[in-house]
Amino acid sequence: MKITSADFVTSAVASKGYPEGNLPEVAFSGRSNVGKSSLLNKLVNRKALARTSRAPGRTQLINFFLINQVFHMVDLPGYGFAKVPEKIRLKWGQMVGDYLQKRENLRGVVMLVDVRHEPTNLDRQMYQWLCHYDVAAVIAATKTDKLSKSQNIKQIAQIRKGLQLQEQHPLVSTSAQTGVGREELWQIIKDWVMG
Numbered sequence: 122m123k124i125t126s127a128d129f130v131t132s133a134v135a136s137k138g139y140p141e142g143n144l145p146e147v148a149f150s151g152r153s154n155v156g157k158s159s160l161l162n163k164l165v166n167r168k169a170l171a172r173t174s175r176a177p178g179r180t181q182l183i184n185f186f187l188i189n190q191v192f193h194m195v196d197l198p199g200y201g202f203a204k205v206p207e208k209i210r211l212k213w214g215q216m217v218g219d220y221l222q223k224r225e226n227l228r229g230v231v232m233l234v235d236v237r238h239e240p241t242n243l244d245r246q247m248y249q250w251l252c253h254y255d256v257a258a259v260i261a262a263t264k265t266d267k268l269s270k271s272q273n274i275k276q277i278a279q280i281r282k283g284l285q286l287q288e289q290h291p292l293v294s295t296s297a298q299t300g301v302g303r304e305e306l307w308q309i310i311k312d313w314v315m316g
Contacts, residue, residue, distance in 0.1 A: 122189075122307045122310070122311055124165050124166055124188065124189065125189050125190075126187070126188070126189055126190060127165040127166075127167055127170050127186060127187070127188050127189075127194075128170075128186065128187045129170065129184070129185075129186055130185040130186060130187050130193065131184075131185050132182035132183065132184050132185070133182060133183045133185070134182055134183070134212075134216055135216070135219070136219065136220075136223065136224075138183075139183075139185070139220075139224070139226075140185050140187075140193060143225075143226060144187075144191070144192050144193055144226060145191075145192045145193070145226055145228045145313065145314040146185075146192065146193040146194075146195050146224065146226040146227050146228060147192065147193070147194055147195065147227075147228055147229050147230070147231065147310050147313060147314065148194075148195040148197055148220070148221065148227060148229075148230045148231070149161055149194065149195065149196050149197060149230075149231045149233065150197045150200075150217070150221075150230050150231070150232050150233065150247060151199060151200075151232060151233030151234065151244075151247075151261075151263075152199050152200050152201035152233075152235075152241060152243055152244060153199030153200065153201045154199065154201075155199065155233045155234065155235050155263055156233060156235070156263040156264060156297055157171070157196055157197070157199065157233055158171035158196060159171075159263075159297035160231075160233065160261060160263060160295060160297045161186070161194055161196055162297070163297040163300060163303060164194075164303060164306060164307065164310075165186075165188060165194070170186060171184065171186065171196050181198055182198065183195060183196070183197055183198070183216065183217070183220055184196040191314065192228075192314040193226070195220070195227075197217050197220065197221075198216065198217060200214065200217070200243045200247065201241065201243050218250075221250070221251075221254070221256065222254060227256070228257065228313040228314055228316075229256070229257035229258060229259070229309070229310070229313040230251055230256055230257070230258045230259075231258075231259055231261050231306065231310075232244075232247060232248060232251065232258055232259070232260050232261065233260075233261045233263050233295075234260060234261070234262055234263070234280050234284075235262075235263055235264055236262040236263060236264055236265050236267075236268060236273060236276045236277065236280070236294070237264060237267060237268060237276065239279050239280070239283050240279075240280055240283035240284050244283070244284065245283065245284060245285075248260075248284045248285075248286075251290075252287060257313060258290050259290060259291050259292070259293060259306065259309050260280065260284065260286065260290060260291070260292040260293070261292075261293050261295045261302065261306060262276070262277055262280055262292060262293065262294050262295060263295050263296070263297070264296065264297075265294045265295060265296045265299075265301055265302075266296040266298045266299050266301070273294060277292065277294065280292065291309065293305045293306055293309075
């Protein structure tokens with residue numbers, strides 16, 4: 122997809138802060154530090170549209186970005202080991218759950234899993250949730266540039282097995298560094314937002 126514009130719109134903690142209107146939305150979900158913001162930036166060819174950080178838990182709000190004036194990419198707060206108080210972590214969980222369950226504009230979720238690690242319990246819970254609510258999803262195995270080809274093949278098999286990946290959910294190997302998987306992800310996103 123040719124990116125003609127990519128702009129930050131707003132950050133929100135609840136539905137009253139979401140953008141108005143009926144533009145389709147594609148959400149990016151995954152554990153803290155899995156590379157959501159980096160992949161989002163790579164997809165739209167921007168260095169810092171979504172802010173990245175080495176510190177887990179950088180994204181603490183639901184961030185909306187308008188792409189080509191046609192649809193929103195939505196950067197969700199990461200789940201998992203972010204160094205934040207438990208009370209805030211629970212609030213994040215509720216915030217993300219409300220968005221995923223109730224947002225009518227949502228067309229699909231790009232669920233990111235770090236290829237170097239087996240899926241965590243939280244990854245499994247997120248995937249089961251997407252299946253339960255019949256949300257269109259693609260699994261993006263991130264940071265593939267950090268492993269050899271044979272290691273990647275082995276780890277991808279572990280992710281499929283660990284999530285008990287269903288046939289309707291594709292798995293795409295990605296790298297925010299090299300751009301691997303970018304075109305494949307765009308094809309899926311285009312089908313969601315134009316379909």
